[in-house]
Amino acid sequence: MSIELEHVSYVYNPGTPAQWQALRDVSLTIRPGEFVGLIGATGSGKSTLVQHMNGLLRPTSGRVRVFGMDTSDPRTDLTRVRQRVGLVFQYPEHQLFAATVAEELAYGPTNLGLAPEEVQRRVRWALRAVGLGEELLTRSPFSLSGGQARRVALAGVLAMRPDVLVLDEPAAGLDPLGRREILDLIRNLHREGMTIVLVSHSMEDVAELATRVVVLDQGRVVMDGPPRELFRRHRELAALGLAAPVAAQLVDALKARGWPVPGQAVTIREAVAEVTAALAARRRERRPEGGREGGRAGV
Amino acid sequence: MFNITLGQYYPGRSFLHQVDPRTKILATLVYSVFIFLVKEPEGFYLVAGFALLAMAASRIPPLTLIRGLRPILIFLVITLAFNAFMTPGETLWGWGPFRVTREGLAFGGLMALRLVLLVLVTSLLTLTTTPIALTDGLERLLRPFQRLGLPAAELALMMTIALRFVPTLFDEAQRILRAQQARGARLRVRGPLAQMQALLPILVPLFVAAFRRADELAVAMEARGYRGGRGRTRMRELRYTWRDGVTALAVAAFAAGVVYLRLLAG
Structure with missing residues (x-):
C-alpha cells in the first residue's frame, strides 16, 4: 500500500475562536498504480487531506502511513516521506526562486543529499519528462511563459523521483493548450507507472484521467468508486455542490427522453460516440420507410 | 505559527469601540508619555487605574489582552533582571560579583509594570479600532502638517x-x-x-x-x-460624540493627577 489514512481527523487552530475541523474520520488507502481523482466543493478539506499525504500536516487524531512510515512518529524521517510522495501545490510556479532552471530543478534532489552526478542526471530526466528542451537549463525561471513555468515547477518535484505524485489543481489558470499539455503529461506519468492523486474542480479532467474518484464533503469521504459509477449519481453530486461531467449529464438526459443510447459516457469523446451511434441507428431505421422526413425534429 | 495579537481588531460595540479614532490615538499618546513621568508608587496606582478603566470600557476578555503580552515576556524578564542586578543598594542575594539589591528589584518591577501597562493600552487602541479607522484618524490628525509638505x-x-x-x-x-x-x-x-x-x-x-x-x-x-x-x-466621515468628551475628560484628569503627584514629590 502506498498511502494509508486511518480515521484521520484534523483541526486547525484548536482552542481558539478560529478553530476549524477540516477533516473528520477520513479512512482512505491509495494503492500503487492508481489514478485517484479527489473532488469536493471549496472548503471540503481537499487541500488539508493532500498535505497529510506527505507529512506536511500530521493528523490531530488517527494515523497516516506512507509506504509503512508513520508520519506522526517522531523517528520517521520526513524527508524520506517527501521523497516518495511528491506534492505539487496550486500555482506551483509561484514557488520558483533559483537563478536558472537547472538550479531550480536541482533543489529537491540536492535536499535529498544525492551525489552531484545523480542530481544532474535527475535534472535532465525531469526536464525531459515534462517535455522541455535542455536549452532552457540556463534560462531564468522567471523569463518563461506561464505554461513553461508550470512545467518547470512540476519537474522540480519530479526530480525527486517520487513513487506517488499528488497534484492540487495542476491546470488552474492555464490556457486551453497549456491545460491539455499538463494533463497529457500527467497521463503519461501514470502510464509509466507513477501513482497519481489529482485534486480538481474539473469533472471533465477527472472523468477523463482517473481510475477512481473520491468525493469529499465537509471533511468526510462521502463517495469513493470508479468514475463511471460515480458520475451516474449526478443528483447526489449536485446536492454536494458538484456537477457531474457535462457528457454524463447529456447522455442521461437523452436516455430519459427515450433515445436509444447506453447512457454510460463520462467524457465528451464517449458522449460523441454514443450520440453518433444512436443517430446512425435512427437513420438506418428510417431509410426503409422511404425517406419521410419528420418525427421529432430538433432533438 | 504567525499569531500576532498586536494590530488585530477585536469586533465589538463597547464604549471604547465607539470612541473616535482620533481621540483614542491622542489618548494613547498622552498615556505613553505620562507613564514615563511617574516615579512614585502612588503614581502607579493612577496609571494602573487608568489602564484598568480603559480595559473595562473595551469589554475585551482579559485573557485575550494577557495573551497579547506573550511576545514581550522576554523583554520583561530582561528588564527585571538587568535592573535587579545593576542597581546599587541593599544586597538581598549575591553570587560572586553579582548582587540582587532591594532597590534594583523595586525599580525593575516598576519598569516591567510600565512596559506591561504600555503594551496593554496600545493594544487596546488596535483591538478596539479597525485598521481602516486607525489610518483615517491618523490622516485627519496629520492633515495640518500637509501645509509643511507632509503627504498625509x-x-x-x-x-x-x-x-x-x-x-x-x-x-x-x-x-x-x-x-x-x-x-x-x-x-x-x-x-x-x-x-x-x-x-x-x-x-x-x-x-x-x-x-x-x-x-x-x-x-x-x-x-x-x-x-x-x-x-x-x-x-466615512469622522465625527466626535459625547463619548469623546468623556474620554478627553478622563485623560485630562489622569494627566493632571500625574503632574500633581510629580509636583508634590518635587
Missing part, C-alpha cells in the same frame, strides 16, 4: 495597504514554506550563512509575490480612477 493622504493610504496585506503575505509565506518543504527543504541548519541560504527559496518567491500583488493593486486602483489624495471625498 499618501502616508495614510500606504499604511492602509500595508495593514491590509500583512495577513495576505503571512498566508503566502506559509504556502511557499510548505511547497519548499515538499521539495525536502530544511530550515534548521547550522551557521548564519547556511541559514540565509536555506531561507532564500522562501524569501525570493515571497518578494516576487509581493511585487506581483503591488502591480495588480496599482492597476486595480487606476482602473477605478485613483489619482492621488487631492480632492478625494470620503465614504
Whole structure:
C-alpha cells in the first residue's frame, strides 16, 4: 500500500475562536498504480487531506502511513516521506526562486543529499519528462511563459523521483493548450507507472484521467468508486455542490427522453460516440420507410 | 505559527469601540508619555487605574489582552533582571560579583509594570479600532502638517495597504514554506550563512509575490480612477460624540493627577 489514512481527523487552530475541523474520520488507502481523482466543493478539506499525504500536516487524531512510515512518529524521517510522495501545490510556479532552471530543478534532489552526478542526471530526466528542451537549463525561471513555468515547477518535484505524485489543481489558470499539455503529461506519468492523486474542480479532467474518484464533503469521504459509477449519481453530486461531467449529464438526459443510447459516457469523446451511434441507428431505421422526413425534429 | 495579537481588531460595540479614532490615538499618546513621568508608587496606582478603566470600557476578555503580552515576556524578564542586578543598594542575594539589591528589584518591577501597562493600552487602541479607522484618524490628525509638505493622504493610504496585506503575505509565506518543504527543504541548519541560504527559496518567491500583488493593486486602483489624495471625498466621515468628551475628560484628569503627584514629590 502506498498511502494509508486511518480515521484521520484534523483541526486547525484548536482552542481558539478560529478553530476549524477540516477533516473528520477520513479512512482512505491509495494503492500503487492508481489514478485517484479527489473532488469536493471549496472548503471540503481537499487541500488539508493532500498535505497529510506527505507529512506536511500530521493528523490531530488517527494515523497516516506512507509506504509503512508513520508520519506522526517522531523517528520517521520526513524527508524520506517527501521523497516518495511528491506534492505539487496550486500555482506551483509561484514557488520558483533559483537563478536558472537547472538550479531550480536541482533543489529537491540536492535536499535529498544525492551525489552531484545523480542530481544532474535527475535534472535532465525531469526536464525531459515534462517535455522541455535542455536549452532552457540556463534560462531564468522567471523569463518563461506561464505554461513553461508550470512545467518547470512540476519537474522540480519530479526530480525527486517520487513513487506517488499528488497534484492540487495542476491546470488552474492555464490556457486551453497549456491545460491539455499538463494533463497529457500527467497521463503519461501514470502510464509509466507513477501513482497519481489529482485534486480538481474539473469533472471533465477527472472523468477523463482517473481510475477512481473520491468525493469529499465537509471533511468526510462521502463517495469513493470508479468514475463511471460515480458520475451516474449526478443528483447526489449536485446536492454536494458538484456537477457531474457535462457528457454524463447529456447522455442521461437523452436516455430519459427515450433515445436509444447506453447512457454510460463520462467524457465528451464517449458522449460523441454514443450520440453518433444512436443517430446512425435512427437513420438506418428510417431509410426503409422511404425517406419521410419528420418525427421529432430538433432533438 | 504567525499569531500576532498586536494590530488585530477585536469586533465589538463597547464604549471604547465607539470612541473616535482620533481621540483614542491622542489618548494613547498622552498615556505613553505620562507613564514615563511617574516615579512614585502612588503614581502607579493612577496609571494602573487608568489602564484598568480603559480595559473595562473595551469589554475585551482579559485573557485575550494577557495573551497579547506573550511576545514581550522576554523583554520583561530582561528588564527585571538587568535592573535587579545593576542597581546599587541593599544586597538581598549575591553570587560572586553579582548582587540582587532591594532597590534594583523595586525599580525593575516598576519598569516591567510600565512596559506591561504600555503594551496593554496600545493594544487596546488596535483591538478596539479597525485598521481602516486607525489610518483615517491618523490622516485627519496629520492633515495640518500637509501645509509643511507632509503627504498625509499618501502616508495614510500606504499604511492602509500595508495593514491590509500583512495577513495576505503571512498566508503566502506559509504556502511557499510548505511547497519548499515538499521539495525536502530544511530550515534548521547550522551557521548564519547556511541559514540565509536555506531561507532564500522562501524569501525570493515571497518578494516576487509581493511585487506581483503591488502591480495588480496599482492597476486595480487606476482602473477605478485613483489619482492621488487631492480632492478625494470620503465614504466615512469622522465625527466626535459625547463619548469623546468623556474620554478627553478622563485623560485630562489622569494627566493632571500625574503632574500633581510629580509636583508634590518635587
